[in-house]
Amino acid sequence: MPVFLIALLFFLLPLTGFTQQLATARDTIAVIENGKTLKMPWANGINYSNASNLDVNYDGVKDLVLYDRVNHINTGRFRCFIKTGPAGTTTYSYAPELSYYFPTVYNWAVFYDYNCDGREDLFCSTNSGIKVFRNEGSAANPINFVLFKNILLSDYNPTSTPFLGNIYASPVGVPGITDVDNDGDLDILSFSSQGVFLEYHQNQSKELYNHCDSLVFDYVDYCWGKFSESSCAISLNQCLPIPPVYGNSIKVDGKTYHAGSCITCLDSDNDRDKDLILGDISCNHVQFALNNGDSSAAFIGDTTMMYPNFPAKNNTTRIKLNIFPCAYYVDVDGDNKKDLIATPSAFGSENYKSVWYYNNTSLTPTVNFQFVKNNFLQEEMIEVGQNAFPLVMDENADGKPDLLLGTYGFYTGNTLVSRLTLYRNIGTTAQPVFSLITQDYAGLSAQSLFHLMPTAGDIDNDGDQDLIMGNSTGQIHWLENTAGAGNPCNFSIFKNNPFGFTTISAEAAPQLFDINQDGKLDLLIGMKNGRIAYYRNTGTSAVPAFSLISNTFGNVNVQGNPSIYGIDGYAIPYFFNDGNGTKLLVGSISGNVYYYDVPANLSQNFVLVNASVNNYNEGAQSAPFFVDVNNDGKRDLFLGNAGGGLSFFSSASPFVNLQEVDGLSLEQKVTVFPNPCSTQLNVSLNALEFEKANVKIYDMSGRELQETIAVSNEFTVEVSDLPAGLYLLAVHIQNKSTQRTVYKKCLKSE
Numbered sequence: 001m002p003v004f005l006i007a008l009l010f011f012l013l014p015l016t017g018f019t020q021q022l023a024t025a026r027d028t029i030a031v032i033e034n035g036k037t038l039k040m041p042w043a044n045g046i047n048y049s050n051a052s053n054l055d056v057n058y059d060g061v062k063d064l065v066l067y068d069r070v071n072h073i074n075t076g077r078f079r080c081f082i083k084t085g086p087a088g089t090t091t092y093s094y095a096p097e098l099s100y101y102f103p104t105v106y107n108w109a110v111f112y113d114y115n116c117d118g119r120e121d122l123f124c125s126t127n128s129g130i131k132v133f134r135n136e137g138s139a140a141n142p143i144n145f146v147l148f149k150n151i152l153l154s155d156y157n158p159t160s161t162p163f164l165g166n167i168y169a170s171p172v173g174v175p176g177i178t179d180v181d182n183d184g185d186l187d188i189l190s191f192s193s194q195g196v197f198l199e200y201h202q203n204q205s206k207e208l209y210n211h212c213d214s215l216v217f218d219y220v221d222y223c224w225g226k227f228s229e230s231s232c233a234i235s236l237n238q239c240l241p242i243p244p245v246y247g248n249s250i251k252v253d254g255k256t257y258h259a260g261s262c263i264t265c266l267d268s269d270n271d272r273d274k275d276l277i278l279g280d281i282s283c284n285h286v287q288f289a290l291n292n293g294d295s296s297a298a299f300i301g302d303t304t305m306m307y308p309n310f311p312a313k314n315n316t317t318r319i320k321l322n323i324f325p326c327a328y329y330v331d332v333d334g335d336n337k338k339d340l341i342a343t344p345s346a347f348g349s350e351n352y353k354s355v356w357y358y359n360n361t362s363l364t365p366t367v368n369f370q371f372v373k374n375n376f377l378q379e380e381m382i383e384v385g386q387n388a389f390p391l392v393m394d395e396n397a398d399g400k401p402d403l404l405l406g407t408y409g410f411y412t413g414n415t416l417v418s419r420l421t422l423y424r425n426i427g428t429t430a431q432p433v434f435s436l437i438t439q440d441y442a443g444l445s446a447q448s449l450f451h452l453m454p455t456a457g458d459i460d461n462d463g464d465q466d467l468i469m470g471n472s473t474g475q476i477h478w479l480e481n482t483a484g485a486g487n488p489c490n491f492s493i494f495k496n497n498p499f500g501f502t503t504i505s506a507e508a509a510p511q512l513f514d515i516n517q518d519g520k521l522d523l524l525i526g527m528k529n530g531r532i533a534y535y536r537n538t539g540t541s542a543v544p545a546f547s548l549i550s551n552t553f554g555n556v557n558v559q560g561n562p563s564i565y566g567i568d569g570y571a572i573p574y575f576f577n578d579g580n581g582t583k584l585l586v587g588s589i590s591g592n593v594y595y596y597d598v599p600a601n602l603s604q605n606f607v608l609v610n611a612s613v614n615n616y617n618e619g620a621q622s623a624p625f626f627v628d629v630n631n632d633g634k635r636d637l638f639l640g641n642a643g644g645g646l647s648f649f650s651s652a653s654p655f656v657n658l659q660e661v662d663g664l665s666l667e668q669k670v671t672v673f674p675n676p677c678s679t680q681l682n683v684s685l686n687a688l689e690f691e692k693a694n695v696k697i698y699d700m701s702g703r704e705l706q707e708t709i710a711v712s713n714e715f716t717v718e719v720s721d722l723p724a725g726l727y728l729l730a731v732h733i734q735n736k737s738t739q740r741t742v743y744k745k746c747l748k749s750e
Contacts, residue, residue: 027650032435040094043381045645051328052111058139067109070642072347101143107171115213129166158218176263185212200224225300232283262326270365279326308369317371323349385410388640390625396488400425406452418452429631442491457512461541470508505529509572530559530569554606558588587622676747679720685713
């Protein structure tokens, strides 16, 4: 684990008591693809993202933050990538913990500095408009966004009696947020709810208050640039003679249009006015609009669908993605010149090579975007398209666990096709190393399946592991292994729905598990409605047959918030025995992982232990697989998500077994004072009984600086040699049967 991530984990997690948890701490396993070791293999995948610059670690260098709309519901996660290399390079490290500290948002999210304090603020989608969070982060508290405006309003009658209405922003597009008039505050360009014409909402902060830290807007132009946009084309000089009435539909050629566009603003030719790159929900290309006017009177005079191969002598690749490409003007290589990232903005588009990077090679303040790669960041991570469903099994019978991934689908030119991806373990049983073997294992792409979710088990009692797969239709398929005991798998026979049933709610996420302990593998199937179906194996050990026992097994229900997810739940079960009975982990549409105790009497309701195991949420449609992968006798957690990637939590991590327990009671029993301190810290364990106790001090890089052994419940820690700054104290308390650690922040003054 990178030292920086360890430090962030310490300084951002709630500082309370900890003890052993079910699934362990974030870690990594080396992954190799095509002879190259991936730099951030467990970075969760990327599908359809908004890209922004944001200094998330307060080192003075702008990092990249992607808000990834991972699925069709437009729920997403922030993905933080820390700029690590020198200026002019594109080396990044992944900081997964940081995503947990952003506000919960939906649809789209971008970062711009509205109050000129040098920190980008968060502009995001809200109901028919734009919501704003102010960035109040600091080196001690890097991710801290405070709600500033629930919705941005504009005066739609600025020359007479004020009429305030929300600035419309489509939930499927992104408005243009930029300083249009070059007066130092952020203005907004947005298509209205009727679409076609671009509205200009001028920020009055400078005009009214002579500063930039207010978001007060006047609607000053209903047809900025004097053009209309519809049907994937820009028409020049198309303004209506009379401005439309607020809220009314606009008709062009007798048709009513609606908005669904991404608006990227940039001064491409350094003439101090804003040009546009437009992406539209119905298009597979972007449109560039050149402003031949000025900052006070925009006039779009030239357009192209070939951007950035414009003019053609640029000799670069045009932005063309099959559904709704959008462009983002950001500095990727840290050279203080903004580059271009293009990604799709809708479900069902390119998802495997969906981050297109164009480097700005211009030697002047103009732009010259040259295509570099179509899988920026994705090339360094496990990325299997839409969704990742992990399965750990010994595929080549060498005694080491391999990794097999199902997926909803890879984008393959014009559609999504499900495949199985195999990473074979070329390391050891104690230190696995996964190497990519194939992205179409057993040639399953030929079956034209969707949402392919695998499970393994010997259901025909021939000594080898067969594959059972559910898919989007709710059916179960059998990929028979004919290799025989002790041999590498040979999946040569595909059996389409051989058991003759379809679940009542598709999709079907199966697990083979002997739930009733009769020596035969049963089928437990998670369904789209958030429930689990139990099909008992009523056949023989050699000839399986499955009979439905319950469509609401254990009364498990992981359905998401109906206002966000509708009726969906996407239950993905993982049953296991831990020596104290049967347990169940269930992935869900929300990304939370649920944990249940399974009673011996299977007709009873399962007991919900935790609706969010360890507070892990790596992205929507979580898919857990909980197995000992490093042969240390402790289970490790693979967690897939809708982004097409994985995270990995290992019992071998140096910071394992960290979960809140005892909460405030233990926190209150351990006190550290004074804080801030200068030369000494007093530590009080307040009558806690212990056999051993110590205090370790870590700096912001995660380095252990010193250790003090406790000789009584009250003792002193010398800190006079430490430089001024923020530190983390780990107070470790040990008895015969328990070990607990309490974390405290401490500020050392001069």
